[in-house]
């Protein structure tokens with residue numbers, strides 16, 4: 001899940017004044033937990049020992065969600081990446097209860113790229129423009145050369161019911177397949193909050209635990225381990241990290257996404273076994289982190305294990 005930093009967020013906020021979320025998780029213990037924070041994530045951060053979430057998430061039928069009007073008001077007031085979390089000794093942010101406004105998250109998308117002219121799915125794949133590479137996490141020490149990456153733009157539907165254009169960096173070997181997966185998500189109107197290239201600043205920013213950015217290439221190692229994550233090769237993708245948090249023991253990433261640890265309370269943007277997202281990525285040969293034993297990473301899809 002790929003995630004974001006405060007500075008970046010701040011600029012994004014001014015860019016679109018909105019609330020989109022993002023987060024990019026990091027790989028954790030062998031897995032990839034990317035997450036992030038809309039503003040932060042660097043490499044993942046986590047939570048204090050103890051309970052990952054303070055209050056058990058509500059169950060399906062009657063979730064304690066604010067009425068529509070109240071929810072809309074709160075959502076308008078929520079600025080992703082604006083509230084750095086207290087840090088745990090291991091460097092992760094503390095896993096705090098999910099703010100009510102984010103428990104059934106449906107934030108509007110802040111457009112970085114012009115929206116598609118029609119409701120038809122459109123996609124582009126090209127060499128990575130210099131300006132995009134410069135604002136990305138790529139550097140000469142990454143396990144892929146810059147010319148082994150591609151810049152993708154794809155249409156997607158937001159939680160706001162509107163049509164948007166997202167951007168991704170991915171391995172040249174995966175670019176075409178990713179377009180097909182996003183074509184399927186678009187046809188199913190699977191909602192995505194934000195989709196943009198992760199910046200280097202986001203990797204080192206203080207965690208805010210509220211990011212929800214869908215991302216592929218992020219030059220980072222598996223959390224807490226020396227090896228590179230599949231994201232660092234552009235061979236993995238995190239889909240709606242906040243709605244599909246990574247969890248391992250008491251760690252939840254993004255840190256404020258505990259409400260989504262309850263997979264029986266169905267909400268838009270969640271990735272569940274056998275659903276359209278899992279089937280779309282299975283068709284292109286990518287595995288799903290939600291099926292892992294031990295650490296669960298339902299936001300994560302990869303062309304390789306890990």
Ligand SMILES: [Zn+2]
Pocket residue numbers: 001002025032033034231236237238299300301
């Ligand atoms: Zn991932």
